[in-house]
Amino acid sequence: MDGNVCPLDKIYELAQKYDAMVMVDESHSAGVVGQTGRGTTERFNLRGKIEILTGTLGKAFGGAVGGFTTGKREIIEMLRQRSRPYLFSNSIPPAIAAAGIKMVEMMSATNELQDRLHANTAYFIKKMVEAGFDCKPSESAICAVMLYDAPLSQKFAARLQEEGIYVTGFYYPVVPKGQARIRVQVSAAHKQEHLDKCIEAFTKVGKELGILK
Ligand SMILES: Cc1ncc(COP(=O)(O)O)c(C=O)c1O
Numbered sequence: 001m002d003g004n005v006c007p008l009d010k011i012y013e014l015a016q017k018y019d020a021m022v023m024v025d026e027s028h029s030a031g032v033v034g035q036t037g038r039g040t041t042e043r044f045n046l047r048g049k050i051e052i053l054t055g056t057l058g059k060a061f062g063g064a065v066g067g068f069t070t071g072k073r074e075i076i077e078m079l080r081q082r083s084r085p086y087l088f089s090n091s092i093p094p095a096i097a098a099a100g101i102k103m104v105e106m107m108s109a110t111n112e113l114q115d116r117l118h119a120n121t122a123y124f125i126k127k128m129v130e131a132g133f134d135c136k137p138s139e140s141a142i143c144a145v146m147l148y149d150a151p152l153s154q155k156f157a158a159r160l161q162e163e164g165i166y167v168t169g170f171y172y173p174v175v176p177k178g179q180a181r182i183r184v185q186v187s188a189a190h191k192q193e194h195l196d197k198c199i200e201a202f203t204k205v206g207k208e209l210g211i212l213k
Contacts, residue, residue: 001175001183003138005033008044023052027067031060032141037107037114043139051075057092057100066092068100117141117188120195124186127199132212136181143184145202147211153180156205163201 008024015022026039034042037060041047052071057063069079080086107114121141128135128145136144147153153169160167160182171180184198206212 002136003140003142005139008040021051025054027056030055061100061103063096113188121186124195131203141186145182150180159205165201
């Protein structure tokens with residue numbers, strides 16, 4: 001919701017100290033966080049050290065269903081024997097599995113999409129702050145534009161949709177009370193003109209609803 005990243009380095013240190021295993025859900029970070037988009041483990045230089053990683057085949061993977069677990073060989077072998085999806089005859093659609101594999105291939109062939117995503121996110125937040133909006137600092141593709149008021153976040157998002165910008169307002173209980181915001185998800189597919197159009201629409205509606213002077 002904030003685009004922030006957990007302190008995985010400290011969590012890892014504690015796990016080492018107490019002989020515990022760590023599991024990280026990389027659903028929001030796979031393909032996005034870290035210079036090459038390998039997720040939170042890359043961001044903290046911990047690739048290969050975390051016992052269990054899970055993720056979705058949606059979000060950056062672009063699929064519509066399903067997810068994955070990866071990690072230490074012994075754990076994956078045990079999951080192949082014990083986890084429920086392996087007990088039934090249906091699995092995720094092969095096309096989704098193929099799309100997931102293709103996504104990893106695309107990420108590995110060049111860093112172009114990841115670089116563009118990071119540049120787009122930094123550009124969007126910088127320009128929104130310059131325009132007068134209160135945006136949380138982000139380490140992902142999520143930009144939280146803070147409005148603090150639940151009805152206002154709904155009204156703002158509805159007006160933006162009328163302006164051709166598809167964003168969602170979030171309020172309690174999805175975020176803490178008094179922390180209502182509009183969550184903008186930037187993509188590598190956005191060109192600068194798209195981002196500028198979005199900032200323009202935010203500015204227009206912001207003035208209209210008395211957020212900006
Ligand atoms: C932290 C986290 N994990 C997993 C998921 C599940 O992802 P999906 O709905 O793509 O299966 C979500 C969905 O938003 C999520 O926020």
